[in-house]
Ligand SMILES: Nc1ncnc2c1ncn2[C@@H]1O[C@H](COP(=O)(O)OP(=O)(O)O)[C@@H](O)[C@H]1O
């Protein structure tokens with residue numbers, strides 16, 4: 001559905017994205033993940049036909065995004081960051097306008113706008129002025145607009161940005177329900193987001209792809225650190241030194257005490273090694289009391305910190 | 319073409335739901351009334367060489383409304399979309415840039431026509447009240463509204479350009495106001511020196527001086543040169559606007 005070849009974009013000489021290569025297949029939900037300024041929006045603007053790349057090329061649904069921009073735009077539903085909308089139009093009026101603009105007519109247009117309003121749960125606000133709607137509703141109006149012409153590909157730039165947790169869950173469920181009929185490319189800087197929604201993650205950092213894989217594999221590939229959390233009593237200040245001495249422990253980080261006598265530590269450990277047994281042994285030997293011993297599995301957050309901090313070997317996979 | 323009509327419809331509608339259109343309408347009607355009153359006063363004061371039409375469109379009040387109409391009608395067009403970020407949704411729909419530029423310009427032109435139409439009522443009313451006692455020359459009336467339209471073509475295109483250059487409506491308005499005034503002053507300047515330096519400047523006067531155009535057309539002297547001049551400039555500024563809006567698509 002998407003085929004990007006050496007896609008690059010510079011703004012007045014400043015590199016925003018640098019030779020991106022990636023594919024998205026029909027039916028996939030792919031997440032662009034990266035901190036602010038990584039180049040997510042830039043890439044999406046190019047893919048949606050808004051502006052051309054400085055060099056390289058991209059094919060969307062078999063059309064070149066620059067030379068056959070109009071054909072691409074007919075097949076792509078794009079929702080920009082922050083969901084920009086005309087404030088002084090009413091929801092239904094806006095969607096009718098957009099649907100007509102995208103080539104729908106008459107009865108079909110009216111039925112389809114009704115459908116997408118239902119789908120995005122905005123039917124009850126259809127007569128309201130967009131400017132008076134809450135952020136969550138605006139976001140869904142923009143999504144309805146992206147969907148209205150039955151596009152093959154949905155490009156959604158931070159669709160859950162600025163929403164409260166309930167609204168985020170609603171949007172996520174909506175995206176899941178859309179996966180039968182649409183290929184979806186979405187961007188986010190929230191890791192949890194892609195873990196829950198996407199089949200595949202493309203990790204962007206400073207305009208470059210630093211990893212792309214399934215969320216699970218990415219987590220598993222994690223070369224470094226998982227963490228163990230332990231809460232103990234009776235070590236009399238010796239605990240940190242003793243824990244540090246265990247094999248497989250990289251670093252011991254003391255946490256603030258919650259209760260008199262109890263000390264909490266987070267241990268960064270080598271991946272694949274599980275130090276929980278040796279901690280237990282140590283505690284028995286020393287006569288410590290333990291009331292929490294818990295291994296924290298690495299999250300995408302860890303992958304992200306690891307890779308973007310530059311000390312991980314970037315996992316470059318097709 | 320279908321896309322153009324959809325866009326035009328939306329833009330015209332946007333005008334009617336914004337207060338600006340009504341402010342402009344009120345402004346033109348009030349100032350139009352003032353200039354009409356001024357013209358009547360001149361006619362009352364004794365025999366004069368011009369008709370009621372001529373004096374109406376050469377009144378100071380007329381020029382006042384003239385300069386305010388263009389910035390007020392065009393400032394919103396692109397600046398607001400830039401500010402809201404809606405250019406991005408607009409240009410990711412299957413629309414061509416000329417359709418967007420044409421629709422916005424077209425809507426401004428429609429509004430321009432709408433705000434000037436009521437001033438025709440003044441003449442009609444006068445004719446009705448006085449039972450045709452005051453002479454209202456047909457040719458002068460046609461000429462007046464023709465040159466008004468031609469000037470509108472040009473100044474509105476300039477306003478479009480100003481609006482496309484910024485995301486701030488006030489900046490757009492000030493810019494287009496300045497450009498219009500500048501054009502007017504250059505015209506006045508050339509008119510002044512044109513009277514002294516005869517031959518080579520005579521043509522220039524005919525081309526640039528809006529004051530002169532108004533004076534001639536409102537007497538019913540319809541000259542094709544100013545019409546061509548304004549239409550050409552309008553086309554030029556529209557092409558410029560098109561280029562500015564297309565800027566994002568240039569490969570650096
Ligand atoms: N219109 C623009 N003009 C100049 N620089 C820009 C523009 N848009 C984005 N950039 C720059 O390009 C880089 C990538 O931006 P962007 O694609 O918006 O990142 P993201 O969406 O991942 O936050 C940033 O460094 C940003 O400052």
Ligand SMILES: [Mg+2]
Pocket residue numbers: 037040041042081157
């Ligand atoms: Mg962004």
